[in-house]
Amino acid sequence: xxxxxxxxxxxxxxxxxxxxxxxxxxxxxxxxxxxxxxxxxxxxxxxxxxxxxxxxxxxxxxxxxxxxxxxxxxxxxxxxxxxxxxxxxxxxxxxxxxxxxxxxxxxxxxxxxxxxxxxxxxxxxxxxxxxxxxxxxxxxxxxxxxxxxxxxxxxxxxxxxxxxxxxxxxxxxxxxxxxxxxxxxxxxxxxxxxxxxxxxxxxxxxxxxxxxxxxxxxxxxxxxxxx
Amino acid sequence: xxxxxxxxxxxxxxxxxxxxxxxxxxxxxxxxxxxxxxxxxxxxxxxxxxxxxxxxxxxxxxxxxxxxxxxxxxxxxxxxxxxxxxxxxxxxxxxxxxxxxxxxxxxxxxxxxxxxxxxxxxxxxxxxxxxxxxxxxxxxxxxxxxxxxxxxxxxxxxxxxxxxxxxxxxxxxxxxxxxxxxxxxxxxxxxxxxxxxxxxxxxxxxxxxxxxxxxxxxxxxxxxxxxxxxxxxxxxxxxxxxxxxxxxxxxxxxxxxxxxxxxxxxxxxxxxxxxxxxxxxxxxxxxxxxxxxxxxxxxxxxxxxxxxxxxxxxxxxxxxxxxxxxxxxxxxxxxxxxxxxxxxxxxxxxxxxxxxxxxxxxxxxxxxxxxxxxxxxxxxxxxxxxxxxxxxxxxxxxxxxxxxxxxxxxxxxxxxxxxxxxxxxxxxxxxxxxxxxxxxxxxxxxxxxxxxxxxxxxxxxxxxxxxxxxxxxxxxxxxxxxxxxxxxxxxxxxxxxxxxxxxxxxxxxxxxxxxxxxxxxxxxxx
Numbered sequence: 001x002x003x004x005x006x007x008x009x010x011x012x013x014x015x016x017x018x019x020x021x022x023x024x025x026x027x028x029x030x031x032x033x034x035x036x037x038x039x040x041x042x043x044x045x046x047x048x049x050x051x052x053x054x055x056x057x058x059x060x061x062x063x064x065x066x067x068x069x070x071x072x073x074x075x076x077x078x079x080x081x082x083x084x085x086x087x088x089x090x091x092x093x094x095x096x097x098x099x100x101x102x103x104x105x106x107x108x109x110x111x112x113x114x115x116x117x118x119x120x121x122x123x124x125x126x127x128x129x130x131x132x133x134x135x136x137x138x139x140x141x142x143x144x145x146x147x148x149x150x151x152x153x154x155x156x157x158x159x160x161x162x163x164x165x166x167x168x169x170x171x172x173x174x175x176x177x178x179x180x181x182x183x184x185x186x187x188x189x190x191x192x193x194x195x196x197x198x199x200x201x202x203x204x205x206x207x208x209x210x211x212x213x214x215x216x217x218x219x220x221x222x223x224x225x226x227x
Numbered sequence: 228x229x230x231x232x233x234x235x236x237x238x239x240x241x242x243x244x245x246x247x248x249x250x251x252x253x254x255x256x257x258x259x260x261x262x263x264x265x266x267x268x269x270x271x272x273x274x275x276x277x278x279x280x281x282x283x284x285x286x287x288x289x290x291x292x293x294x295x296x297x298x299x300x301x302x303x304x305x306x307x308x309x310x311x312x313x314x315x316x317x318x319x320x321x322x323x324x325x326x327x328x329x330x331x332x333x334x335x336x337x338x339x340x341x342x343x344x345x346x347x348x349x350x351x352x353x354x355x356x357x358x359x360x361x362x363x364x365x366x367x368x369x370x371x372x373x374x375x376x377x378x379x380x381x382x383x384x385x386x387x388x389x390x391x392x393x394x395x396x397x398x399x400x401x402x403x404x405x406x407x408x409x410x411x412x413x414x415x416x417x418x419x420x421x422x423x424x425x426x427x428x429x430x431x432x433x434x435x436x437x438x439x440x441x442x443x444x445x446x447x448x449x450x451x452x453x454x455x456x457x458x459x460x461x462x463x464x465x466x467x468x469x470x471x472x473x474x475x476x477x478x479x480x481x482x483x484x485x486x487x488x489x490x491x492x493x494x495x496x497x498x499x500x501x502x503x504x505x506x507x508x509x510x511x512x513x514x515x516x517x518x519x520x521x522x523x524x525x526x527x528x529x530x531x532x533x534x535x536x537x538x539x540x541x542x543x544x545x546x547x548x549x550x551x552x553x554x555x556x557x558x559x560x561x562x563x564x565x566x567x568x569x570x571x572x573x574x575x576x577x578x579x580x581x582x583x584x585x586x587x588x589x590x591x592x593x594x595x596x597x598x599x600x601x602x603x604x605x606x607x608x609x610x611x612x613x614x615x616x617x618x619x620x621x622x623x624x625x626x627x628x629x630x631x632x633x634x635x636x637x638x639x640x641x642x643x644x645x646x647x648x649x650x651x652x653x654x655x656x657x658x659x660x661x662x663x664x665x666x667x668x669x670x671x672x673x674x675x676x677x678x679x680x681x682x683x684x685x686x687x688x689x690x691x692x693x694x695x696x697x698x699x700x701x702x703x704x705x706x707x708x709x710x711x712x713x714x715x716x717x718x719x720x721x722x723x724x725x726x727x728x729x730x731x732x733x734x735x736x737x738x739x740x741x742x743x744x745x746x747x748x749x750x751x752x753x
Binding site for chain 2: 017019020023024027031046049053056057060063064149152153154156157158159160161162164165168169170
């Protein structure tokens, strides 16, 4: 399987959209570096907000990962569709995860040294992972039910609108709870459930077409003929 | 997000005049924008937040102040504005995304006229947003606790932002067909709005953004004392929309000189309008604020309910019924001797409590002079904050506490009165305040986990506060667990001794049939 991934990677990289990854990556790093360049000492709540903005930017970067105008032509290849999609996701997600980690470090450096230990890195990583998985799940659903190039078109507004709506929720339900608020622990459960739900949707949408009973006969016949 | 041709429907007769064609294209595109998934999602989230607030009964306990609610209506509309931006951007780039851009060159209608039709497309959505805002404000105004008057200019800001977002989506679509740019523009605007809310020390910055959010810890004001450069902000937003229109048209094949001139002129206009949004408080409003803070009685309206006279700024006259519920609740558990007195409650403003914090002392001498002039000596001040949330609930409980202290001590709030509320008096005052209404009881219960066991009830958020020690608070908590009528009988029967300054907590405990728990806190002033 690794050999297949190794062989697939350059071709998938060539057919993936690079602009969103580059634009969002640069923007995320630039935003995270702002306090340091302005020599501004970040307090923990502001640092947490900035890391959250970086997480949303990073999630926007992976939204276009599944867009592939040529997917109709590669559907009949013997390679597992799920493997192709997961490789595509990895090609966008790995750089963006690094960008998030860099953003986190930059924000952390802007926090005064004695307060750094109070930065809830694990909880923020959970939020970022959930946001990224939700974006990918939205894109995967759009690619499956709409056109193969509509993943990012659907996922980016979806993510932005959902995030804005979440920030407007009343305090008692706020998923973006402050690290010192009593809601912090409870809000982590929301993100965990969102992450698991998004992974489930992603996994079930990206399953291989040949396992579908209706498509099974045709796909097998094509595979055999190609083989 | 289905693909369609930009041309007028082939089934309808082809219009001969370009104005008709622009009109026809505008009608088609505006309907497509209204039912665009991004716009529908934005409207859905907007309505869902509203429905949640309504469904959970949060709106009923909101005590809305309409001159503030008009401003609050702008932020949720950003959801629809984001949907409008995405939708209009996707509509403007439809031809490029579908690979039929070169075919559209064959249309009889000039490209700039097609862009014009798309620039007009967000108008119906802006009208719909205006309707939503009006219904929202009407809904809040119909709440039993609503007071004040909304500003039409503030209400118009949200719909104008939706219109601006719509034309900005077209402009960005004309500048670049890359669809990954529009989410980043929205993200940029969201970050700018966020920065505006956290840099309250630089009040000018937020006015360069879409919505200007105020420091919500500041107490609400009567409408005539508020100052926000709303009219100029509307001009600024309209100028920004004009910049977007000019940019989109300049990119659509109009003559280069005309395009550049239009973009230049509108940009200068937007910059001038942006800079003209002055945040400096005008002289007349500053002097009116000083008068309202120190001598509000001439401008207030008074009503007497039972034995209490309430004086409020005209915008807050509707609050009198709510204040009287609390005051009556306090007086319910007092003997007839206490209700023989006549009490006055006067609404007061205290500027700078949000920035100056608890170090700000109220101008008690000026207030006493104002009361003497109005013939209402010994009034109990009440602020403009009111509600069941953390801030409003605290204000409600503080008023109940200071009114109870006025009843128990017989003196209006001063530093000496506050210091004399100790021992038995403190128990009676806090118990009266907490049992006044269900809402004051809830406010005390939500306050206790946030304090170290003692309770501080500041007067209008100032340094003048009633401090109730840990022992007294524990005793009140045990009294609240018993039926109020039973405790009430004991309080009324022992009123004279319980309200004497020298009666200590232990004696009060014996009189009320309970016992003292816990140790006295170190550094307690009683």
